[in-house]
Amino acid sequence: MGIEVVVEGLTKSFGKQNIWQDISLTLPAGEVSVMLGPSGTGKTVFLKSIIGLLKPEKGRVLINGVDMVNSPEREIMETRKLFGLMFQDGALFGSMSLFDNIAFPLREHTRKKESEIRRIVMERIDIVGLLGAEGKLPGEISGGMRKRAGLARALVLDPQIILCDEPDSGLDPVRTAYLSQLLIDLNAQIDATMLIVTHNLDIAATVPDNMGMLFCRNLVTFGPREVLLTSDMPVVSQFLAGRREGPIGMSEEKDAATLAAEQTNGFGHTAGPRTVVPQLEPSPGLPVRQGALRRRERVLSMMGQLPDAARTAIMNSYTPTLDGGRR
Numbered sequence: 001m002g003i004e005v006v007v008e009g010l011t012k013s014f015g016k017q018n019i020w021q022d023i024s025l026t027l028p029a030g031e032v033s034v035m036l037g038p039s040g041t042g043k044t045v046f047l048k049s050i051i052g053l054l055k056p057e058k059g060r061v062l063i064n065g066v067d068m069v070n071s072p073e074r075e076i077m078e079t080r081k082l083f084g085l086m087f088q089d090g091a092l093f094g095s096m097s098l099f100d101n102i103a104f105p106l107r108e109h110t111r112k113k114e115s116e117i118r119r120i121v122m123e124r125i126d127i128v129g130l131l132g133a134e135g136k137l138p139g140e141i142s143g144g145m146r147k148r149a150g151l152a153r154a155l156v157l158d159p160q161i162i163l164c165d166e167p168d169s170g171l172d173p174v175r176t177a178y179l180s181q182l183l184i185d186l187n188a189q190i191d192a193t194m195l196i197v198t199h200n201l202d203i204a205a206t207v208p209d210n211m212g213m214l215f216c217r218n219l220v221t222f223g224p225r226e227v228l229l230t231s232d233m234p235v236v237s238q239f240l241a242g243r244r245e246g247p248i249g250m251s252e253e254k255d256a257a258t259l260a261a262e263q264t265n266g267f268g269h270t271a272g273p274r275t276v277v278p279q280l281e282p283s284p285g286l287p288v289r290q291g292a293l294r295r296r297e298r299v300l301s302m303m304g305q306l307p308d309a310a311r312t313a314i315m316n317s318y319t320p321t322l323d324g325g326r327r
C-alpha cells in the first residue's frame with residue numbers, strides 16, 4: 001500500500017522571490033491527487049520539495065517519520081527510494097533502447113541478476129502497453145510512447161509514492177484519455193500514493209480522488225475532488241472554465257482595476273453550478289482500487305465539514321449501482 005505524505009507549513013523562495021508559502025496538505029495513502037495551477041505557480045518546485053531535491057526554508061514533509069526537508073541527507077536518500085518519478089519529457093537517455101532506459105534504475109540501485117531485471121522490465125513494459133517496442137530508441141517512437149516508457153521506468157523499483165509532472169504535455173486528447181485510464185489502472189494494480197501535476201482539465205476532472213490548486217503563492221484549496229470541481233471561488237472557476245475573465249492574468253495575477261472593470265461589465269460570473277463528471281474506474285479485469293475504498297470512508301466521515309455543492313456531488317457519486325452494490 002502507498003504511504004501517506006504529510007506537508008506542513010511549507011514555504012519556498014529563491015532569493016527574494018517567494019514561490020509559495022505556508023502550504024499544508026496530506027496526500028492520503030494509496031489515493032490519487034492532482035495539483036493544478038497556472039504556469040509558474042511553483043507546481044514543479046512543489047514536487048521537487050516533496051522528494052527533497054529542493055529545500056524549502058520553512059515547514060516539513062513527513063514520509064514514514066522522515067522529514068524530507070530537515071532530516072539527515074542519508075535518511076532522505078533512503079526515503080527517496082520509495083518514490084517513482086515521471087517527468088514532463090519522459091527524461092529518457094536518447095542513446096539507449098527503451099528496455100535499457102527502463103532497466104536503468106534497477107541496474108543502478110539494485111544488485112539483481114539480469115534475468116530478474118528482464119522479468120521486471122518486461123512486466124512494467126506490459127503494464128504501460130509498450131510490449132514489442134522495447135528494442136526501439138526514444139527517438140524512434142512517438143511522444144505518447146515516450147511518456148509511457150517514462151512511466152514504466154518510474155515503476156521498476158516498486159514505488160509507493162509516484163510523482164508525475166505534466167504527464168500529458170504534448171499529447172493529443174485521445175492519447176491523454178488513454179493516459180488517464182493508464183494512471184487509474186496503475187493505481188488499481190499497485191495501490192501507490194500518486195500526485196500528478198497537470199494543466200489538463202480532462203485529467204483533473206476524471207482521474208484524481210483529491211485536488212488542489214496553487215495560485216498567487218498560496219494553496220487555494222486541497223481536498224476531495226468534488227470540493228474543487230464545484231467550487232465557486234473565482235480563481236478556481238476561471239481556471240476550470242479556461243476563461244480570460246477572472247483573477248488569473250497572462251502573467252499570473254490581474255491588477256484590481258482590471259478585475260473591477262470586468263465585474264462592471266458582468267464578466268467573471270459562472271453559469272450556474274458545474275456538473276461533476278464521474279471518476280474513471282479501473283479497466284475490466286483489474287482489481288478494485290483500494291485507495292478508492294479507503295477514500296470513500298474518509299470522505300463520508302468528513303461530510304459535515306464540506307460545502308453543500310461538494311456534499312451533493314459526493315452523495316451522487318456514491319449512489320447504488322444496478323448490481324446492488326455502491327460505487
Ligand SMILES: Nc1ncnc2c1ncn2[C@@H]1O[C@H](COP(=O)(O)OP(=O)(O)OP(=O)(O)O)[C@@H](O)[C@H]1O
Binds near residue numbers: 038041044045046
Ligand atoms: N532552481 C531554481 N532557481 C531559481 N528559480 C527557480 C528554480 N526552479 C524554479 N524556479 C522558479 O520558480 C517558479 C515556479 O516554477 P515551476 O517550474 O515550479 O512552475 P510550474 O507551476 O511548474 O510552471 P509550469 O506549469 O509552467 O510548468 C518560476 O518562476 C521559476 O523560474
